[in-house]
Amino acid sequence: EIVLTQSPATLSLSPGERATLSCRASQNINKYLAWFQQKPGQAPRLLIYDASNRATGIPARFSGSGSGTDFTLTISSLEPEDFAVYYCQQRSIWPPFTFGPGTKVDIK
């Protein structure tokens, strides 16, 4: 089973700042990593798939990079609505599809 590790667990930033979130896989998953955003009381929302492709309707301030075992989600300038929990997830080797434990981006 592929294990995903996310860092940091919590990221405290101010609106307008740049956010950099990391996800590391326990083995090579090529480009098959996605990022999701989840706000309290809501379902997760796909932001990025296959490491760097923005999903439909996702603003350009969200970008993804990486391949193999190390991946990054960058939010170039935080908007108030971006404070949420972010999960990475792999689909390279399944079952099971696995998720990381999440990074909470909160307001400093």
Added chain:
Amino acid sequence: EVQLVESGGGLVQPGGSLRLSCAASGFTVSSSYMSWVRQAPGKGLEWVSVIYGGDKTSHADFVKGRFTISRDNLKNTIYLQMDSLRAEDTAMYYCARDVTFDLWGQGTRVTVSS
């Protein structure tokens, strides 16, 4: 409108059963990978089951032998039959589309408690 709507959650005693439904609109479930994902209170996301192709299925080890995913193409709906429920199955259950999980429902809450 393209959407998923889950239903069927509720309170059930340990050892009991529930059947969750996920009704799709705007696309056909028969041509999609469809998964169930759960989230225990205050915890992260956990993949449960997937159905794809000609009714091929796969389940997470922690539900094997207890949960069964199925599909009704005429109703454009997928199901999760949950038997032998345990307290640790308490969670919000979401259905999601495709291997990219590009579309999610709003979830249905399952509570297993005596």
